[in-house]
Amino acid sequence: MDAMAKKKPSEAAGVNRWENDPVLSVEHLTMRFGGLVAVGDLTFEVGRGDITALIGPNGAGKTTVFNCVTGFYKPTEGRIIMRHGPGRQDDTVEAVTGSGARFKKEGDKGVFLLERMADHEISHKARVARTFQNIRLFGGMTVLENLLVAQHNPLVVASGFSFGGILGLPGYKKAEEEAIEKAVYWLEKTRLVDRADDPASDLPYGAQRRLEIARAMCTGPELLCLDEPAAGLNPRESSELNELLKYIRDEHGISVLLIEHDMGVVMEISDHIVVLDYGVKIADGTAETVRSDPRVIAAYLGVDEEEEIDVPEVREDLSSVTKDQPPEEKAPPARKPRAAGKRAAPAKAKAAAAKPAASTGEVKVADADKYPGKQPPGTKKPGAGGANNLTRIKGVGPASEKKLNALGIWNFSQVAAWKKAEIEWVGSYLGFPGRIEREEWVKQAKVLAKGGDTEFSKRVDSGEVATSRPGRGAARTGGKGGKA
Numbered sequence: 263m264d265a266m267a268k269k270k271p272s273e274a275a276g277v278n279r280w281e282n283d284p285v286l287s288v289e290h291l292t293m294r295f296g297g298l299v300a301v302g303d304l305t306f307e308v309g310r311g312d313i314t315a316l317i318g319p320n321g322a323g324k325t326t327v328f329n330c331v332t333g334f335y336k337p338t339e340g341r342i343i344m345r346h347g348p349g350r351q352d353d354t355v356e357a358v359t360g361s362g363a364r365f366k367k368e369g370d371k372g373v374f375l376l377e378r379m380a381d382h383e384i385s386h387k388a389r390v391a392r393t394f395q396n397i398r399l400f401g402g403m404t405v406l407e408n409l410l411v412a413q414h415n416p417l418v419v420a421s422g423f424s425f426g427g428i429l430g431l432p433g434y435k436k437a438e439e440e441a442i443e444k445a446v447y448w449l450e451k452t453r454l455v456d457r458a459d460d461p462a463s464d465l466p467y468g469a470q471r472r473l474e475i476a477r478a479m480c481t482g483p484e485l486l487c488l489d490e491p492a493a494g495l496n497p498r499e500s501s502e503l504n505e506l507l508k509y510i511r512d513e514h515g516i517s518v519l520l521i522e523h524d525m526g527v528v529m530e531i532s533d534h535i536v537v538l539d540y541g542v543k544i545a546d547g548t549a550e551t552v553r554s555d556p557r558v559i560a561a562y563l564g565v566d567e568e569e570e571i572d573v574p575e576v577r578e579d580l581s582s583v584t585k586d587q588p589p590e591e592k593a594p595p596a597r598k599p600r601a602a603g604k605r606a607a608p609a610k611a612k613a614a615a616a617k618p619a620a621s622t623g624e625v626k627v628a629d630a631d632k633y634p635g636k637q638p639p640g641t642k643k644p645g646a647g648g649a650n651n652l653t654r655i656k657g658v659g660p661a662s663e664k665k666l667n668a669l670g671i672w673n674f675s676q677v678a679a680w681k682k683a684e685i686e687w688v689g690s691y692l693g694f695p696g697r698i699e700r701e702e703w704v705k706q707a708k709v710l711a712k713g714g715d716t717e718f719s720k721r722v723d724s725g726e727v728a729t730s731r732p733g734r735g736a737a738r739t740g741g742k743g744g745k746a
């Protein structure tokens with residue numbers, strides 16, 4: 263079920279959960295690297311039991327925020343409050359702040375000032391777990407061992423910090439059994455139980471991503487921080503990830519904070535979205551409010567704030583850029599140069615700025631004649647058979663579809679025929695090498711070319727995916743289109 267459709271008690275009362283029961287409060291957070299302000303005076307809250315997404319263009323400061331919350335960076339300024347137990351606990355927060363202590367814990371309740379704590383304390387005492395943009399597993403260890411190592415603290419405590427544990431004292435044995443039980447539980451939930459004894463490095467990419475989440479869950483977190491969990495997943499894996507995260511929230515009551523570029527994932531599962539740009543917050547609210555916020559639209563498309571924005575038209579483009587495009591394409595094509603003293607445009611954004619705008623008009627491709635496939639280059643219209651709705655392939659948003667059409671690629675059968683040379687060329691032409699393989703465009707196109715459906719194409723057809731043109735047929739250029 264769509265998370266947004268759920269009425270939570272706090273929402274029913276007209277108050278958002280992140281306002282009256284925040285598990286995490288980030289207050290006036292600033293992080294400077296020399297003269298560069300990566301995050302500036304940022305304040306936001308994460309509701310207990312919510313899935314909260316931190317989004318924004320490349321270089322907006324999202325990972326820096328994660329690194330401050332999880333203790334990898336010491337913030338230049340600001341307070342980061344983690345709470346165990348319900349409510350804001352304002353008196354305790356102020357008492358801990360004034361006392362100079364790092365945290366106060368009483369029974370199930372606790373207040374932790376993360377900016378004062380070391381990363382290992384943040385994970386073991388404040389119980390904040392994280393995964394990384396680049397997978398960091400112990401590749402040589404088995405899948406099960408990775409989950410047991412994650413629980414080393416309870417095991418070490420049970421061993422009495424001595425050889426007693428190794429000698430098989432009952433306390434250690436019990437802790438060991440519990441650790442294995444917990445590991446098996448999360449292996450089942452992440453569908454990895456059959457691979458328990460395989461080296462982690464042998465797992466395919468999507469399975470390694472699930473193992474990272476299982477490993478984080480084995481540490482018993484109150485808050486799970488996920489850095490781009492959907493990166494590189496194929497459509498099936500991406501939809502399984504959504505289910506897993508909803509399960510973690512709904513069945514275990516764990517709060518989730520995620521950085522994610524896949525707007526399909528963000529919009530489907532997030533209770534709350536915080537949008538950053540240039541290190542500052544530009545929007546904060548539900549998916550509904552954020553997706554129609556002109557400042558968000560402008561940030562993603564690089565429109566000057568002072569300029570008049572045609573919101574409906576831009577929103578359509580935003581959908582294509584944010585929901586179906588890779589990070590590289592999300593970088594604004596025509597951003598203003600950064601003001602002196604602010605940080606420089608990230609490399610990816612600079613690269614994107616050199617590309618032609620994909621969102622308006624027909625795309626002329628200077629080097630289309632270098633395309634290695636058989637399709638005629640240029641901006642020809644489709645033949646009598648009409649064009650397919652290429653956005654039924656997950657990963658091809660309207661912007662990429664226009665660029666494909668400009669190459670003379672109109673039909674699923676053409677994509678289905680791509681070999682290595684075409685995949686590499688088109689990947690680089692669209693600005694995201696490697697994604698075509700990862701998202702299995704060719705495999706999807708083969709199914710669609712035969713008139714079949716994929717899980718994603720069904721969502722497009724039902725109009726559920728707001729980024730794509732709905733329906734099997736009637737491509738923009740006319741013709742029957744939908745069925746190949």
Ligand SMILES: Nc1ncnc2c1ncn2[C@@H]1O[C@H](COP(=O)(O)OP(=O)(O)OP(=O)(O)O)[C@@H](O)[C@H]1O
Binds near residue numbers: 295298318323589
């Ligand atoms: N350790 C560091 N030293 C210097 N600059 C840094 C450091 N970490 C991040 N930055 C800079 O801070 C800015 C924000 O980077 P950050 O990685 O937080 O952005 P992001 O929103 O996570 O981007 P992306 O979506 O591309 O991962 C960038 O300009 C980056 O170059």
